[in-house]
Amino acid sequence: MKRQLTQPILRRTLGAVVAAAFAVLASPAALAQVPTDKPIRIVAAGPAGATTDIVARLLADGLQKELNQTVVVDPKPGAGGAVAVNDLMQAPHDGHTVLVALNALVSEIPHIVKLRFDMAKEIKPLAELGRAGIVMVGHPSVPAKSLGEVISYVKTSPGKVSYASYSAGTLSHVMGLQLNKAAGIDMSHVGYKGSTPALTDVMGGHVPLMFDGIPTAIPMIKAGKIVPYAVSLPQRSPLLPNVPTFAELGYPQLEATGWQGLWVTPDVPAAAQNRLREAALKVMAQPATRERLRELGLEPGQPRTPDELVKSLRVDYDRVGAVLKSIDFKPE
Incomplete structure (x- = not known):
C-alpha cells in the first residue's frame, strides 16, 4: 500500500556520514527469478553532489556492471530524507526503485517530526554501504x-x-x-x-x-x-x-556510528532483495570504491545482515529517544 509522508517538513538537514562492505556472490536462483529488463532507479536522500548522492553513484556504477542492467541515480533533497522516502513508497514495490539514505531516517527522524505511521515498518535496510562517526x-x-x-x-x-x-x-x-x-x-x-x-x-x-x-x-x-x-x-x-x-x-x-544504507520497502519480493543486497556488497567491497569512500571521509561498512541492521536501528532509536525524553524534547 502506498502512503504519503506527513508534514510538517523538517527544517533541518541531517549531518552525516559512511563507506563500504565485504563481498559475497550473487545467488544464481535469485538472479533467475528477478526480471532485469527494467532500469534500476536509486533514489538518493539528499541534494546532487552531497555525500549520499556520491555514495549512490558509486553504487550505481558498480551495479550496472555487476547486474548488466541500467542503473540511474535520482537525488531527492528535502525534509531530512522524507521526500526521498515518499518517492520510494510511491514507486512500484518490485525492486526496481531503491533508496540510499542514512540510518537517521529510522533512528532519529521519528523523534524530530510527527508521523502518522512507523518509519521502521515502511522501509527496510538491505545493506550497510558505509559508515562514519x-x-x-x-x-x-x-x-x-x-x-x-x-x-x-x-x-x-x-x-x-x-x-x-x-x-x-x-x-x-x-x-x-x-x-x-x-x-x-x-x-x-x-x-x-x-x-x-x-x-x-x-x-x-x-x-x-x-x-x-x-x-x-x-x-x-x-x-x-x-x-x-x-x-x-x-x-x-x-x-x-x-x-x-x-x-x-x-x-x-x-560510542555511536552513523551509516549510509541501501533500503527498499519490506514487500519487495525476497528474490529481488537478495539479488540487490548481494550485488551491492560485492560492489562496495571493490578496492577502488573503498578508496573513493575514504577520500570522502567515510569508512568501509560492515556486511551485517538485514536483521542485524534492523536490530541496531531499534537500539539507536531507543537510545536517542531516551536522551531526548530526559530534556522533554518534543517533535515538530
Missing part, C-alpha cells in the same frame, strides 16, 4: 587540547560554554547531552539548520564547541580551523588516527 571539535581559541581539558574548562563556567549541533534532536545534539550527564558538566546547546552553518560559526568563534560528522569536519581539521578532541567510533578512525575515541577516554556511552 561523530567527532567533537572546538575553536582553536578554546583553552583545551584534549577532552579532559575541555571538561575542566566547562566546569569553570557552568552553563556559559555552548556547543553546536547540525540539528536539534539528532545524534549531534544528543551526544552533547550525554557528555553533560557522564562528565557532570553543563554545556548549553545551540541547534543549527545543517552542518555547514554550524561549522561556520564554530570556525568564526561564535560557538566554541561542536559535535559534527567526521566527513564534514575533516577538511576543517586538516586546515587547522578546528581542533578535534574525540570520536564516537568503536575504534580510532584511520582518517583521524591521532584522535582518541570517547570510550578510550572513559565515556563508552558516547
Whole structure:
C-alpha cells in the first residue's frame, strides 16, 4: 500500500556520514527469478553532489556492471530524507526503485517530526554501504587540547560554554547531552539548520564547541580551523588516527556510528532483495570504491545482515529517544 509522508517538513538537514562492505556472490536462483529488463532507479536522500548522492553513484556504477542492467541515480533533497522516502513508497514495490539514505531516517527522524505511521515498518535496510562517526571539535581559541581539558574548562563556567549541533534532536545534539550527564558538566546547546552553518560559526568563534560528522569536519581539521578532541567510533578512525575515541577516554556511552544504507520497502519480493543486497556488497567491497569512500571521509561498512541492521536501528532509536525524553524534547 502506498502512503504519503506527513508534514510538517523538517527544517533541518541531517549531518552525516559512511563507506563500504565485504563481498559475497550473487545467488544464481535469485538472479533467475528477478526480471532485469527494467532500469534500476536509486533514489538518493539528499541534494546532487552531497555525500549520499556520491555514495549512490558509486553504487550505481558498480551495479550496472555487476547486474548488466541500467542503473540511474535520482537525488531527492528535502525534509531530512522524507521526500526521498515518499518517492520510494510511491514507486512500484518490485525492486526496481531503491533508496540510499542514512540510518537517521529510522533512528532519529521519528523523534524530530510527527508521523502518522512507523518509519521502521515502511522501509527496510538491505545493506550497510558505509559508515562514519561523530567527532567533537572546538575553536582553536578554546583553552583545551584534549577532552579532559575541555571538561575542566566547562566546569569553570557552568552553563556559559555552548556547543553546536547540525540539528536539534539528532545524534549531534544528543551526544552533547550525554557528555553533560557522564562528565557532570553543563554545556548549553545551540541547534543549527545543517552542518555547514554550524561549522561556520564554530570556525568564526561564535560557538566554541561542536559535535559534527567526521566527513564534514575533516577538511576543517586538516586546515587547522578546528581542533578535534574525540570520536564516537568503536575504534580510532584511520582518517583521524591521532584522535582518541570517547570510550578510550572513559565515556563508552558516547560510542555511536552513523551509516549510509541501501533500503527498499519490506514487500519487495525476497528474490529481488537478495539479488540487490548481494550485488551491492560485492560492489562496495571493490578496492577502488573503498578508496573513493575514504577520500570522502567515510569508512568501509560492515556486511551485517538485514536483521542485524534492523536490530541496531531499534537500539539507536531507543537510545536517542531516551536522551531526548530526559530534556522533554518534543517533535515538530
